[in-house]
Structures are given as C-alpha cells and as structure tokens.
Amino acid sequence: MTSILVTGGNGFIGSNFIRFLLKNHTTLGLEDVINLDSRTYSGRGNNLEHMGLSDHPFYSPIPGDIRDHEAVDFVFASYRPDFVFNFAAESHVDRSIESSEQFRTTNFGGVGVLLDASLRYPIQQFVQISTDEVYGSLEKDSKSSTEDSPLKPRSPYAATKAAADLLALSYFHTHGLPVIITRSSNNYGEYQFPEKIIPKFITRLIEGKKVPLMWSEENQGENVRDWLYVQDNCEAIWFASQKGKPGEIYNVAGGDERTNIEITRMVLKEFEAGEERIERVPHRKGHDFRYSVDMSKLRKLGFSNRFSKIDERMTQVCEWYKNNRIWWEPLKQ
Secondary structure (H helix, E strand, C coil): CCEEEEEECHHHHHHHHHHHHHHCCCHCCCCEEEEEEECCHHHCCCCHHHCCCCCCCCCEEEEECCCCCHHHHHHHHHHHHCEEECCCCCCHHHHHHHEEEHHHHHHHHHHHHHHHHHHCCCCEEEEEEEEEHHHHHCCCCCEEEECCCCCCCCCCCHHHHHHHHHHHHHHHHHCCCEEEEEEEEECCCCCCCCCCHHHHHHHHHCCCCCCCEEEECCCCCHHHHHHHHEEHHHHHHHHHHHCCCCCCCEEECCCEEEEEEHHHHHHHCCCCCHHHHHHEEEECCCCEEEHHHHHCHHHHCCCCCCCCCCCHHHHHHHHHHHHHHHHHHHHHH
C-alpha cells in the first residue's frame, strides 16, 4: 500500500487531484493521502469539505506551510510518504507583478524545503507540478514548446516556477532524488478560484456585471491559451508518476488552443449575452501572447486525454458555478 503526500491540496488542481486519488484509492493501492496546505487566500474555499471528502478514512489534512521546516519535517517523519506531489504555489500572474516576494519564498524556497525533507526521509518519487509559462511567449505560428525548449519566463510567477524546476532537477542529478516534473497548459473546471479568467467571467455574469477582457487597438483579445480540463491534468500527473522516468519533464496539453476573445464569446453564449457585456481593460505588463506545449512525450508512454474540448464542457462548467454560489461567493468577498 502506498502513502501519498499532496502539498497545496486545498487549491484548484490539488483538490481535484486528491478527489481523483480518493475516488480510485482501491485501484491505485493507496492507504493514506496526506494534504499539507497553509490555506492561503486561494485555498480557503474548503474544496475537500465541499466535495464531501474531508471525512474520508484515507484522507489526512494537515495545516502547514511548505516554507516551514518544522511543519514539513513533522509530516515526513510522521507519515513517511512514498510519493510527494507538490502543487503548493502562488499562481496568479497579476499578483506576482504587484508583489513577487510571496512567489519567491513559496514557489522556490518552499520547494527547497520539500526537497531537503525528501532526502532525509527517502521517497519513491517527487513530482513537481509546473506550468507551460516557464517556456515564455510564443508567436502565433510558432511550434509548440517541447520539454527540451529553452526556459524563457517573462513574469515573476513564471520565473519562480522555472527556478523551482531547475532546483528539483539539480536534486536528481546531485543527490539521485527521483524527481519528475509536469508542465501543463491552462487548466479549467470546477473549484477554480474566481480570479482566473473563466470563473471570473462566469461569476461576474451571474452577478449581472460585465466581463473585463484585456484589449488594445493592436491586440483585441487575441492572446492564445491551450485549455486543459483539470481532470485530464490530474490523470496525466498520476500517469507520469507511475510510467515516467526520474529526471524527466513531461508536458501536459489540452490540445485546444483558443484566443481570449473566443473564450469570452463562449462564456457569453452560455448566458445568452452579447458583447455589450464586455468591459475592455488594458493589457497587464508583459502580457504573454501565446502558450502551447507539445505532449508527444507523454503520449508515447500511453497517456491520452479522456475529456472533451472546452466548447463541449463550457455548459457543464457554467452550470456548476451557477449551482454553487455558496462555494464561490465568500471567496469573492
């Protein structure tokens, strides 16, 4: 039986990953899923409680910060995890532009604390959850980034994630620590914090407000993102941990590139609203034009996405936010 430590398990992707583990714990051979989370603003949605999983017999929530050496050491010494999945991170680009300190200390420093603990209490696998943003901005017709593409982060957030990736890989090369890195494209789905574009637009429309779309004369919402349903990412992360090779990086793509104006119109359509509900706002500093990753490496190992494209899932996602105001309204306040 296997013991799993998930850090940042109260957040969007982390909580969906824990749900995936607990739903399949018998098939996966799990005896314990430990969630170490400091409940920063983005983890205060009580996701696991809302999912009805907080009392699951195989689930152990532990309050604590990955930057806290004592808290991390306690978890490793007490539970002796076999696998570590690090989702804990500050992840909002706009916030990193306003102030990067929390991003530096958590996204880089906290990873170092976890890596050191993984050396003291040997583990089978350390999986660092990263992002396509470490590759930087692509042109419209550029090829998708592969795992061998150079790192060109352009925001403080992306820079701290790239730095953490390099630190984790250094522990593999120097200490032989079994490290795997996954880099996914833009996730969407249920339980996503309402500062992100899709839940922000959905919840604002529910509230009768306009949606703020970044716009200029030169770039009228044409920034491109590849959209990946969160459950596909969770399954890909687990697959990589089981089938991947230590010291390797695996991209996870949705294979569904859309411009921001396309996404906006998609959401507006669900509310039978027109473009008069769009509020044009200035682009943020250093707004990357396009992210796109090539997932051939993971597919060659046998992984394939199970869920449909975003235009076929948008109704489901919008309905979830319509029916779960009790979850997101306190977060917006």
